[in-house]
Amino acid sequence: MHTPHIFxxxxxxxxxxxxxxxxxxxAISLIVTAGVMWLVVEGxxxxxxxxxxxxxxxxxxxxxxxxxxxTRLANKLILYxxxxxxxxxxxxxxxVADAYAPEPVGxxxxxxxxxxxxxxxxxxxxxxxxxxxNPDKKTLSKFEYSVDKESDDYxxxxxxxxxxxxxxxxxxxxxVLVASDLEIPSLAASAxxxxxxxxxxxxxxxxxxxxxxxxxxxxxxxxxRVRDSxxxxxxxxxxx
Amino acid sequence: xxLVEVMVATVIFTFIAASLVxxxxxxxxxxxxxTLRTVVTTTAIGVAEQIRAYPYSEYSKSHDNPSTxxxxxxxxxxxxxxxxxxxxxxxxxxxxADGVPAGPQDWTYVTTPLILTEDGATTKVPVNMxxxxxxxxxxxxxxxxKNGKQLIVTRCQLYEIALIYQWKNPNYSDSKWHSGVxxxxxxxxxxxxxxxxxxxx
Numbered sequence: 463m464h465t466p467h468i469f470x471x472x473x474x475x476x477x478x479x480x481x482x483x484x485x486x487x488x489a490i491s492l493i494v495t496a497g498v499m500w501l502v503v504e505g506x507x508x509x510x511x512x513x514x515x516x517x518x519x520x521x522x523x524x525x526x527x528x529x530x531x532x533t534r535l536a537n538k539l540i541l542y543x544x545x546x547x548x549x550x551x552x553x554x555x556x557x558v559a560d561a562y563a564p565e566p567v568g569x570x571x572x573x574x575x576x577x578x579x580x581x582x583x584x585x586x587x588x589x590x591x592x593x594x595x596n597p598d599k600k601t602l603s604k605f606e607y608s609v610d611k612e613s614d615d616y617x618x619x620x621x622x623x624x625x626x627x628x629x630x631x632x633x634x635x636x637x638v639l640v641a642s643d644l645e646i647p648s649l650a651a652s653a654x655x656x657x658x659x660x661x662x663x664x665x666x667x668x669x670x671x672x673x674x675x676x677x678x679x680x681x682x683x684x685x686x687r688v689r690d691s692x693x694x695x696x697x698x699x700x701x702x
Numbered sequence: 703x704x705l706v707e708v709m710v711a712t713v714i715f716t717f718i719a720a721s722l723v724x725x726x727x728x729x730x731x732x733x734x735x736x737t738l739r740t741v742v743t744t745t746a747i748g749v750a751e752q753i754r755a756y757p758y759s760e761y762s763k764s765h766d767n768p769s770t771x772x773x774x775x776x777x778x779x780x781x782x783x784x785x786x787x788x789x790x791x792x793x794x795x796x797x798x799a800d801g802v803p804a805g806p807q808d809w810t811y812v813t814t815p816l817i818l819t820e821d822g823a824t825t826k827v828p829v830n831m832x833x834x835x836x837x838x839x840x841x842x843x844x845x846x847x848k849n850g851k852q853l854i855v856t857r858c859q860l861y862e863i864a865l866i867y868q869w870k871n872p873n874y875s876d877s878k879w880h881s882g883v884x885x886x887x888x889x890x891x892x893x894x895x896x897x898x899x900x901x902x903x
Contacts, residue, residue, distance in 0.1 A: 487708065490712060497719050501722050508729045519737070519740045523744070647780040649780045649787075650783040654786070660789060662789075690737060693780070693815065694744065695777070696744065697748035697749070699755035
């Protein structure tokens with residue numbers, strides 16, 4: 463005797479799925495989920511990496527523009543080994559170019575604008591711009607200091623190193639952060655001092671009118687898979 | 703769903719996923735290429751700044767005798783043990799002076815360790831760059847029209863320098879040289895303008 467069609471159909475629909483079907487469906491859904499997860503993770507990674515690249519590009523160009531622009535408003539360049547009164551007073555008017563030759567490198571760059579006074583003819587510093595690299599914090603900071611034309615410093619034409627040591631605490635307060643995540647790379651050349659700035663020595667044995675900032679950008683606080691690390695090199699010179 | 707339906711869905715998903723993967727890879731390549739272009743361009747600007755730092759009289763020697771007087775440019779290379787203070791000296795000659803081939807007629811090749819490994823310790827891939835310098839002197843000139851009226855007065859003596867730089871993307875199978883040009887003016891700041899302007903350009 464045959465079972466009516468309507469009962470057979472109902473029995474089939476109530477049967478559920480076989481173990482093989484469930485396992486195949488699970489395997490397929492697992493693969494699909496894994497694929498989706500991979501895409502999401504890779505997408506995020508690519509997005510974060512691109513964002514880091516853009517950030518580093520901006521930092522890189524920003525540093526280059528700042529330094530080149532500031533050198534245009536200066537006519538004297540002095541490089542000191544570090545941002546301290548002791549280093550400035552020891553290294554004097556020529557900075558490391560004189561004190562530590564032939565390794566003219568340092569972490570404190572001074573760009574000074576010195577002009578003769580219209581009435582007295584005394585050469586006086588009217589503006590100081592300083593770039594300070596802090597190796598512990600891995601940051602580059604900057605200060606700008608204008609010399610008041612009524613001050614004794616201007617009237618007497620106080621030399622740049624004396625000006626810095628005299629107003630050191632004030633300059634420290636004026637310092638603002640310019641860029642972070644900057645490191646000095648290890649140098650393959652042995653017996654070489656590591657520092658952010660380099661000032662070539664001229665034929666006469668004194669510092670030239672140009673300097674180069676050499677750093678490694680984009681190393682800290684980022685996972686290596688999204689990191690954009692690069693060497694940056696910014697050359698600039700005093701025009702007048 | 704039947705197995706056939708699931709398989710069809712899987713195939714469709716695979717196509718979409720493959721295109722997305724390709725998109726990610728392209729995005730990554732583009733990001734690296736942009737990084738490289740920025741780094742290379744900034745390096746070239748640094749070279750231009752170093753050329754511009756030369757006094758006019760010093761630059762003149764390289765322009766007039768490019769075979770014997772080259773421009774000494776320093777590149778940062780922390781990986782080079784022979785580079786004093788991490789700075790490698792490269793001699794750049796003037797290749798074309800006043801429109802005439804002069805000095806070595808070949809690019810000056812420089813390999814720089816610009817892109818680092820993820821740990822930042824060593825060079826990931828050396829970047830190949832090359833430079834070409836085209837230099838032109840501009841003398842103080844006064845041009846007059848047919849009525850004798852002065853049309854153009856150039857009081858400055860200067861060099862117009864075109865620094866052509868090229869680089870190769872070291873990643874993937876990109877073997878093309880990519881190009882860029884930076885134009886520099888080196889004026890004679892100790893201008894000694896002749897009483898009678900030099901005719902010509």
